[in-house]
Amino acid sequence: MQQTHPTPNRHPNGRDDAAWLLLGLTGALIVPLQLVDPFAWSIPGLIAPCGFALLLGALAFLYARHRPDPKIFAMLTGLQGMLLFSAIGASLSYMIAARTGPLWDARLAEWDRAMGMDWPGWLHWMNAHxxxxxxxxxxxxxxxxxxxxxxxxxxxxxxxxxxRIVMQAAMIAGLTIILLSGLMPAASTYVYYDLKPADFANLHPAAAFIHMPxxxxxxxxxxxxxxxxxxxxLISFPSYHGALAVIFCWGFSRATVAAIRHAGMVIALLTLIATPVDGGHYFSDVIAxxxxxxxxxxxxxxxxxxTIRLRPAIRAGASLAPAT
Structure with missing residues (x-):
């Protein structure tokens, strides 16, 4: 029987080319916003993420060229990519939030009620448990x-x-959500329902009001x-926390160690359930x-x-792994 082999452009372990393209696209979207109404970046705030990203990049280059190890290379580039996307994406989300129109909180709350979902009732139930x-x-x-x-x-x-699927899905979801947030900005459930900490004394939500200043x-x-x-x-609709919880749950389901697979999936699902209260999200945010x-x-x-025919040495390092 004739054996089939994967084509060079479709290696079973995938490539990082699209991730770099997404990072470039996210950064490119900042340029026209800067030309219209420029922001500045705090230098001390740049030191840690930039320095760590450079360190991860240098190590990735080492494990692609001089000590080829596809597993270490993939982990390093995954961490580097998510770090860079977090920094660039957060900057873009702030710049878009500065240019948004009327808030959609009333409409999002109405969508919740139309689906039969009572956010204040869920908050009070959580406060009682x-x-x-x-x-x-x-x-x-x-x-x-x-x-x-x-x-x-x-x-x-x-x-x-x-x-690589997890990393690129997180970037695709993040960029999509950032752009949608500019069309449908919202403050949060706690702000819309005019709640105060005394109204939920047994809870300590992570993101109730911290973003409002x-x-x-x-x-x-x-x-x-x-x-x-x-x-x-800053983003309410759609919920990036909710999106990442689903992506991470899928990722943990691919782990080969059963204990890690089950524990990771449970924590990711708990994160998804926690998002309405701890993230101050409408149920419609989470569903979206x-x-x-x-x-x-x-x-x-x-x-x-x-495949983008750039950086052949790095791409070669990504292709060294055996099929999994």
Whole structure:
């Protein structure tokens, strides 16, 4: 029987070319916004992310050219890509938030009610069950550790195609959500329902009001210096936390170690359940985030095979891994 082999442009472990293209596109969108109404960046806030990204890039080059190891290379580029996207995407989200129109909170709350979902009722139920709420809150706060753990787990397991799908899906979802947030800006459920901490004394939501000084400052023009080390999540609709929870759940489902697979999926699902209360999101935000995640995963399964004929040495390093 004749054996078939993957074509050079469709390696089973995928490539990082589309991820770099997405990063470039996200950065390019900042340029016209800067030309119209420029922002400045705080220098101290740039030092840590830029320095760490350069370190990861140097190590990735080492493990592509001088000590070829596809697993380490994929993990390093995955961490570097998500770090860079977080910095560039957060900057873009702030610049877009400064140019948005009327808030959509009333409409989003109406969508919730139309679907039979009672956000204030859910908040009060959670407040009456603080043990369950605490578990959800802890899961919500672990999103970045989840991302790091997932990249390392998939890399060490040799699931390099899944690692690249997760990374690129997170970028596709992030860019999509940032752009949609400019069309449908919203403050948060806590602001819309005029709640105060005393109204939910047993809860300690991670993102109830923390973003409001920046959100208000961007909209009234008083905030024009971006500090990457102090940025808050401004986006309500769709929920990026909800989208990442779905993407991470899919990623952990590809882990080869059963205990890690099940634990990771449970934590990701708890993060998704926690998002309405701990993130101050409408249920419609979360549902939209889930839909964006599903579509992004479907697209990423194809984009990891995209080849851009640049950086041949780095691309060669990504192709050294055996099929998994």
């Amino acid at each position: 603080p043990l369950f709420a605490t578990a959800l809150s802890l899961a919500y706060r672990t999103l970045i550790p989840q991302m790091i753990a997932l990249i390392l787990v998939l890399g060490l397991c040799g699931r390099l195609a899944a690692l 920046d959100f208000t400052g961007l909209r009234d023009g008083t905030l024009r210096v971006l500090a990457l080390d102090r940025m808050a999540g 985030g889930v839909l964006v995640a599903v579509i992004s995963l479907a697209i990423a399964r194809r984009t990891i095979h995209l």
